[in-house]
Amino acid sequence: MPATRPLHLAAEIGGPPRYDAADYVALARLAERGALDFVTLQDSFTRPGLDALAVLARVAPATERIGLVATVTTTHTEPFHVSSAVATLDWVSRGRAGWVVDVSTTPAQARLFGRRHAAPPEALWREAGEVAEVAARLWDSWEDDAEIRDTSTGRFVDRDKLHHVDFEGGMFTVRGPAIVPRPPQGHPVTVVDAAGEHSEETAARHADVVLIRATRPEEAAAIRERLRARAAAHGRRPDALRVLAALTVNLGDGERPAEPGLESAPRTTGGAGGPYYRGGPVDLAELIAGWHRGGAVDGFHVAPEEPARDLERVVNGTVALLQHRSRFRTFYPGGTLREHLGLTRPANRYAHAGGAS
Amino acid sequence: MTTGAPGPTAPAGRRTVHLAAHFPGVNSTTVWADPRAESQIAFSSFERLARTAERGLFDFFFLAEGLRLREHKGRIHDLDVVGRPESLTVLNALAAVTDRLGLAATVNATFNEPFELARRLATLDRLSEGRAAWNVVTSSDAFTGENFRRGGYLDRADRYTRAAEFVATARELWDSWTPATPASPYGVPRPFAHTGRHFEIEGEFTVPRSPQGHPVVIQAGDSEEGREFAAATADVVFSRHSTLEAGRAFYADTKARLARHGRRPADLKIMPGATYVLGDTDAEAQEHAAEIRRQQVSPQNALLALERVWGRDLSAYDPEGPLPDIDPDPAAVIAQGRVTDGDPLAVAARWRALSEAKGLSIRGTVIETTARQTFVGSPRTVAEALDTFVQREAADGFILIPHLTPGGLDDFVDRVVPLLQERGVFRTEYAGTTLRSHLGLPDPVRKG
Numbered sequence: 001m002p003a004t005r006p007l008h009l010a011a012e013i014g015g016p017p018r019y020d021a022a023d024y025v026a027l028a029r030l031a032e033r034g035a036l037d038f039v040t041l042q043d044s045f046t047r048p049g050l051d052a053l054a055v056l057a058r059v060a061p062a063t064e065r066i067g068l069v070a071t072v073t074t075t076h077t078e079p080f081h082v083s084s085a086v087a088t089l090d091w092v093s094r095g096r097a098g099w100v101v102d103v104s105t106t107p108a109q110a111r112l113f114g115r116r117h118a119a120p121p122e123a124l125w126r127e128a129g130e131v132a133e134v135a136a137r138l139w140d141s142w143e144d145d146a147e148i149r150d151t152s153t154g155r156f157v158d159r160d161k162l163h164h165v166d167f168e169g170g171m172f173t174v175r176g177p178a179i180v181p182r183p184p185q186g187h188p189v190t191v192v193d194a195a196g197e198h199s200e201e202t203a204a205r206h207a208d209v210v211l212i213r214a215t216r217p218e219e220a221a222a223i224r225e226r227l228r229a230r231a232a233a234h235g236r237r238p239d240a241l242r243v244l245a246a247l248t249v250n251l252g253d254g255e256r257p258a259e260p261g262l263e264s265a266p267r268t269t270g271g272a273g274g275p276y277y278r279g280g281p282v283d284l285a286e287l288i289a290g291w292h293r294g295g296a297v298d299g300f301h302v303a304p305e306e307p308a309r310d311l312e313r314v315v316n317g318t319v320a321l322l323q324h325r326s327r328f329r330t331f332y333p334g335g336t337l338r339e340h341l342g343l344t345r346p347a348n349r350y351a352h353a354g355g356a357s
Numbered sequence: 358m359t360t361g362a363p364g365p366t367a368p369a370g371r372r373t374v375h376l377a378a379h380f381p382g383v384n385s386t387t388v389w390a391d392p393r394a395e396s397q398i399a400f401s402s403f404e405r406l407a408r409t410a411e412r413g414l415f416d417f418f419f420l421a422e423g424l425r426l427r428e429h430k431g432r433i434h435d436l437d438v439v440g441r442p443e444s445l446t447v448l449n450a451l452a453a454v455t456d457r458l459g460l461a462a463t464v465n466a467t468f469n470e471p472f473e474l475a476r477r478l479a480t481l482d483r484l485s486e487g488r489a490a491w492n493v494v495t496s497s498d499a500f501t502g503e504n505f506r507r508g509g510y511l512d513r514a515d516r517y518t519r520a521a522e523f524v525a526t527a528r529e530l531w532d533s534w535t536p537a538t539p540a541s542p543y544g545v546p547r548p549f550a551h552t553g554r555h556f557e558i559e560g561e562f563t564v565p566r567s568p569q570g571h572p573v574v575i576q577a578g579d580s581e582e583g584r585e586f587a588a589a590t591a592d593v594v595f596s597r598h599s600t601l602e603a604g605r606a607f608y609a610d611t612k613a614r615l616a617r618h619g620r621r622p623a624d625l626k627i628m629p630g631a632t633y634v635l636g637d638t639d640a641e642a643q644e645h646a647a648e649i650r651r652q653q654v655s656p657q658n659a660l661l662a663l664e665r666v667w668g669r670d671l672s673a674y675d676p677e678g679p680l681p682d683i684d685p686d687p688a689a690v691i692a693q694g695r696v697t698d699g700d701p702l703a704v705a706a707r708w709r710a711l712s713e714a715k716g717l718s719i720r721g722t723v724i725e726t727t728a729r730q731t732f733v734g735s736p737r738t739v740a741e742a743l744d745t746f747v748q749r750e751a752a753d754g755f756i757l758i759p760h761l762t763p764g765g766l767d768d769f770v771d772r773v774v775p776l777l778q779e780r781g782v783f784r785t786e787y788a789g790t791t792l793r794s795h796l797g798l799p800d801p802v803r804k805g
Binding site for chain 1: 398423426432439440442477484486561564657
């Protein structure tokens with residue numbers, strides 16, 4: 001692994017539900033000041049809160065560079081609508097959109113829709129993979145240069161560059177093409193939280209960014225290698241995958257010395273809520289730099305326990321220190337989330353297929 | 358009955374004009390070949406038009422919806438603007454760059470589910486602090502259904518029963534939070550349970566009420582069911598009557614229906630879609646209008662319009678020549694994803710009569726029948742005409758459809774709005790912050 005492999009950092013801006021835009025805008029701007037790759041906003045149909053993708057659309061014009069990644073569940077929502085909304089977030093943010101693919105497993109969620117019973121996670125994640133697949137196809141269903149505005153022939157589009165996707169999944173079919181033209185990034189960034197065994201397969205096949213859970217760097221390195229191997233088995237380039245360790249952080253106590261008896265490096269602990277870091281921002285910087293230097297991960301996704309307090313300490317403490325040590329960027333060299341992540345703009349699968357659909 | 362929000366008032370008993378702006382993206386009236394036409398998809402276009410509408414103190418900004426690209430003779434239609442972003446996401450972004458303008462999204466009640474859509478609409482209403490509106494449309498179209506899990510399963514009769522139950526269910530969800538108190542400024546969610554013909558759902562809603570209570574409900578559609586649905590349920594009707602007499606008839610009929618549903622005439626605003634062309638003089642505006650009609654109906658578009666009525670391949674005909682002698686094939690389906698024009702034999706007979714009476718070519722006939730602008734003239738002429746429609750109860754206001762993206766509203770805001778203000782029939786500043794307050798609509802009564 002080359003030593004210059006860039007470090008990637010992302011932060012959740014959810015936390016306790018809020019019903020106005022101001023706090024979300026403030027947190028996203030704070031993360032942007034730290035030049036973080038992206039912010040995420042968690043979502044679920046069964047807890048009070050606003051629609052996450054809508055909130056990030058509201059945040060988009062109030063920010064310039066930071067990636068905006070909303071949780072979108074695929075179990076009860078129409079795949080066509082999912083694809084359109086995520087593509088539109090990319091349009092309104094000028095190429096900064098992503099989505100965390102998620103599923104709705106509980107009977108309580110199913111009863112909000114009344115259409116189908118709760119299904120086992122395995123089936124729902126298989127379906128989520130199909131939704132990710134059809135979304136990507138719909139994003140490709142317009143070639144980049146489909147809009148021609150050819151006044152000599154009166155044609156607005158070249159219909160040979162618009163394609164039916166004719167997708168048949170286990171639970172749905174979509175004819176296509178998309179209504180929304182191909183978004184600025186080609187494909188908005190797809191993120192999968194691979195905490196569960198069923199989501200790991202969907203991650204290996206479809207994700208650009210994978211969130212993993214590990215309390216030790218060796219463990220993270222093993223998961224990362226497994227994911228890269230599984231991605232390769234699906235014909236993907238392993239280097240097109242960014243593996244970020246998920247970490248809930250509590251920086252409320254300020255700096256504390258390492259507890260006696262423990263190794264001097266900062267540690268994470270596992271728990272019901274996943275890996276958890278409690279300590280100071282400087283030690284967190286040590287932890288992040290250490291795991292990254294050793295090649296265990298491509299970066300971290302931190303979930304501040306108290307967003308207003310902890311994100312401020314992450315940005316002004318941890319990130320500032322990493323920047324000072326030249327471990328993390330001090331400005332955004334590019335404009336799109338893919339550029340922040342060092343991911344190429346995907347080629348269009350239909351562009352050289354030839355013939356109209 | 359209800360507590361009325363303070364609405365704008367016009368002096369000396371004159372009725373107030375309401376104005377909204379339609380974003381001229383996908384429709385056959387947009388002149389994309391004009392050198393001033395810009396992107397119909399970039400956010401900058403939406404931002405510019407919305408800011409112009411807000412500068413003009415408009416009530417709201419209106420987005421249409423597409424769920425399947427139109428096709429003609431089995432191929433994607435390529436002669437008009439194609440492609441648009443998803444409305445609610447665009448409107449949430451516009452909420453960041455506007456302060457007062459209402460934000461209206463057309464969203465289909467057939468290919469969505471009440472809990473999810475009610476949540477998305479309530480989110481827009483919260484994030485815009487009470488400026489959201491929902492234009493409820495329905496579909497029974499299997500062609501569109503091919504993009505959705507449900508497919509084309511609804512027959513025509515069920516479209517409105519589902520839509521009515523959909524809106525009622527959404528309102529149950531919007532009402533399910535307790536009123537705000539000092540201890541819980543947003544209220545708290547209470548469990549809901551809805552059992553009806555189309556939906557059986559239960560749980561807790563996730564979004565508290567916005568400052569305007571509920572999003573404003575808009576309804577488009579002119580059928581008997583549509584009028585009844587509007588009278589029972591809608592806050593605004595997006596109507597299509599562009600002449601004074603047709604407008605007055607629709608207005609009287611629709612307003613008369615309200616009492617049967619326990620509503621007052623002022624509870625429903627009737628706002629026809631309207632196009633306009635301005636010039637320094639009436640003569641100049643008429644010249645512009647003729648030019649724009651020719652741009653809207655290219656020779657290729659004229660033949661396609663003819664084929665839509667005739668249901669036949671007529672590509673061998675000269676668009677500048679006479680109408681075909683053969684009759685339409687009423688059973689043929691040649692165009693998909695469009696609103697149909699009615700009985701093809703009757704339409705063809707009307708077109709033939711017009712063509713013969715005026716000596717019009719195919720293209721000339723299509724221009725005459727499909728591309729008429731509603732208001733053409735100098736700013737003074739147009740302002741007078743708009744005012745007359747409102748004072749004579751043909752409308753409460755208009756949803757203006759400019760033909761240029763995104764600069765098509767500039768002239769109207771700069772030149773017509775001041776004249777309406779001079780006449781005392783249009784606001785000079787926003788009186789309130791919510792869309793309901795702009796429209797002078799009562800706050801919704803909380804049920805349950």
